[in-house]
Structures are given as structure tokens and as C-alpha cells.
Amino acid sequence: MGKLQYLKIILTSLILKPTMGLSQIKSDIGKTVIISVESPMNPPTWALLERELLKANAAACREFYNKYFDERGYLQCVERWGGDDGPDDAIENVADWPILHALGAPDDILYLYKKAWEGHLRQYTEAKTVEVPFAK
Known part of the structure; x- marks a missing residue:
């Protein structure tokens, strides 16, 4: 056991x-x-409110994705490799979407997260710089 x-x-x-x-x-x-x-x-009021909160968060995730990501899952930005503004910062906006899904948000939230994550990996793999040794 x-x-x-x-x-x-x-x-x-x-x-x-x-x-x-x-x-x-x-x-x-x-x-x-x-x-x-x-x-x-009947479900308690707090449980119904939690469901509404999940719906509102899911709607916000969809709107954010549609505004800031392209069809490949690439973040529409200038790729930066600095210490204060690099690839890890670019993906932080969607980092908690799997948690939202685990709490009960619809499956499309997890799909959008995976598309953004895979796009992020491709986008920053393709982005090269001569200024940061790791990214050369």
C-alpha cells in the first residue's frame, strides 16, 4: 500500500x-x-459562486490567449533574453492555467495552456541572441 x-x-x-x-x-x-x-x-451558495468564478477566469484566459498569442501558440512580443525580462517571464501569464483546469475549468483552458507552452518552447528555441551565452 x-x-x-x-x-x-x-x-x-x-x-x-x-x-x-x-x-x-x-x-x-x-x-x-x-x-x-x-x-x-441544493448546493451551498459558496459552491455556486466558486463555479461562477471558474467561468469568469476561463473567459478571461480565452480573451487573453486570443489577444496575445498567434495561431502557432507564439506570444506576440519581441523576444528578449535579458535577466529581468526573459523567456521565463514571457510564459508566466499562463503558468496557473493548469491549476484552473484542475479546479474545474473547461478542457479548452488546458488545451490553450498546452498550445501556449509548446509555442513558447518553439518560439524561444528559434529566437537567437549573441548577448546571452545560453541563447546562442
Whole structure:
């Protein structure tokens, strides 16, 4: 049994049986816990607001991508290789899009991120400079 599965069992046991001691929780390892919800209920307001926040962020990502990236996934900019404004800074704007997707944003957000990332790698691979040894 992996550490992650062991941790999951402990956390699940603590949530389901908060008064149990650790020795009792260890005895639950390997047992199947079934949670049955019999009565429907409306989602809480905060959960609906979180969904709206995800939608708004996804819309902003699409708008940003369409404005600042071309069809190849290249950032529409002058490539710079400086210490304060280089390739790592150019891609930072989309760096958290996979997290947004993991939280529940639509799949197209992950697609746009991957297209931007692959485009970024190609764009800065093609960009050459004589001023920065790494980029020669």
C-alpha cells in the first residue's frame, strides 16, 4: 500500500469518525467505506459562486490567449533574453492555467495552456541572441 493511499484512509477515517484514535484508524486500513446520500439538497451558495468564478477566469484566459498569442501558440512580443525580462517571464501569464483546469475549468483552458507552452518552447528555441551565452 502506497503512502498516498495510507494517508487517504487516515484522512477519510478522521473525517468520518473524528473521535477515533490513531490505533483505531489503523485497523480500518483495507476496509471499504461506503457513504450513501439519500436525500438531495441544493448546493451551498459558496459552491455556486466558486463555479461562477471558474467561468469568469476561463473567459478571461480565452480573451487573453486570443489577444496575445498567434495561431502557432507564439506570444506576440519581441523576444528578449535579458535577466529581468526573459523567456521565463514571457510564459508566466499562463503558468496557473493548469491549476484552473484542475479546479474545474473547461478542457479548452488546458488545451490553450498546452498550445501556449509548446509555442513558447518553439518560439524561444528559434529566437537567437549573441548577448546571452545560453541563447546562442
